[in-house]
Amino acid sequence: HDLATIAQVWTELLDLFAKEKLVPVVYDKIYQGLDSVKVGLNDLAGRKTFGKAVVAINGVAPSHSKL
Incomplete structure (x- = not known):
């Protein structure tokens, strides 16, 4: 519940996404x-x-989505 730690974790996660070192699992199926x-x-x-x-x-x- 430490706000500083939470902010740091999110900053680092978003950085990993931006550098494409961490990519989400995206399913191709779209329900029509x-x-x-x-x-x-x-x-x-x-x-x-x-x-x-x-x-x-x-x-x-x-x-x-980019994320």
Whole structure:
């Protein structure tokens, strides 16, 4: 709970991301439409993906995040 340590950890993590020494796991699958939310949730529960899943509502895939 030391604020200085927390700030240092985040600074160093963001530096690693910026230098591409630490890269996030990004899954290619994008769930299309609201009808696919159930499948996405089942994939999360079944550990086919973890963290976050992307649902494209309007049929256009969102741009990739830098983080």
